[in-house]
Amino acid sequence: MNTFERILDTALELFNRSGSEAVSTNHIAEAMGISPGNLYYHVHNKDEIIRAIFERLFTAWDTWLSLPEGVVPTVDDLAGLVRVNFEILWQFRFVYRELNALIQHDPQLKSRFIQVRQRGFAGFRQLFDGFAQAGILRPGSDPQEVQRLAEMCWMISEFWLPTLEISGQEINPAHLQHGVELMLFLLQPYRVDG
Amino acid sequence: MNTFERILDTALELFNRSGSEAVSTNHIAEAMGISPGNLYYHVHNKDEIIRAIFERLFTAWDTWLSLPEGVVPTVDDLAGLVRVNFEILWQFRFVYRELNALIQHDPQLKSRFIQVRQRGFAGFRQLFDGFAQAGILRPGSDPQEVQRLAEMCWMISEFWLPTLEISGQEINPAHLQHGVELMLFLLQPYRVDG
């Protein structure tokens, strides 16, 4: 693996462990066993490292939401999808721990994040259109219903890990499952099958 | 006002504007027009400033949830309560922007936050028991129903502002109202009155 990718690997590990603010470029270099000067040959600055790690997350999200064409998704698929996102966000856990601060500090990162997240939600949202068309969700009188269900599920998908952390709860399969169940619970009144 | 409180006022303003990491004790002293040495006469260190500001938030929350005795709350009261929490969290907006990072960095702050938040949720949760007893929520077959509704509403109450920020949406009354409406939407299927 090339040095640039190794820098990202190491930085991600340290950021997840100690937070990106507490981890200096010197720490990263030391953890890799290279000199600080060498690190700066491969990256311009610390912000670039953070942005590159974010791009890795974005790639993971792209794969996450690239669903097979023409297949009608079920609510179980949705639950599985959210579980996968929990895994992704655990892998990049420093991101949502510091997200609002990070994008406030770096306008370039902010616009990029907002753009990618927006696209991600659009894809996620499509699942719910699929549910409605497949008759999995009952036809509602309120046209905003599907939109709102998607927004709530998305919120759980994004903020369940941070919620567990500020509750003092361990991030383990049982506690993650609680988030999935919360999501299924809020879909319950609108489901035809369940 | 005494100097300690003025330090907290100034620090809160700067933290909200630039993030607590970017603001040094020197910045705070300068913004107040006192010397760095003088600031350290009044506080031991920066962590103490952050903890003291958190205590202010906790006090605001205490007042927030101290409801008049024996009065049966309505769903409108709940909506109003959540709006007030949005105002509180706006006043202390650096807190939820950095919350997971801050409590990871300061174990003392972490245990205190978890404790206060737990108590806060218990009070919030009581509202929902009140709803159930008053017949505002339909009697559900699932005993966990009330708990889950409270958890979802609490999540909106906590994370709606961060959600707006990472969506690139301005924090204004209309966008805040959207959060309230999301909450009312998820209560809808369980309401008897609506």
Add this chain to the structure above:
DNA sequence: GTCTATATAATGATAGAC
């Protein structure tokens, strides 16, 4: 209580030899 002056350490980043 408030100031000036300062100690100490760490940060991000660069220059130039190899």
Add this chain to the structure above:
DNA sequence: GTCTATCATTATATAGAC
């Protein structure tokens, strides 16, 4: 590509005069 050496800057924090 990698190193050593180093810089300028900033951060937290303290000592001691007033």
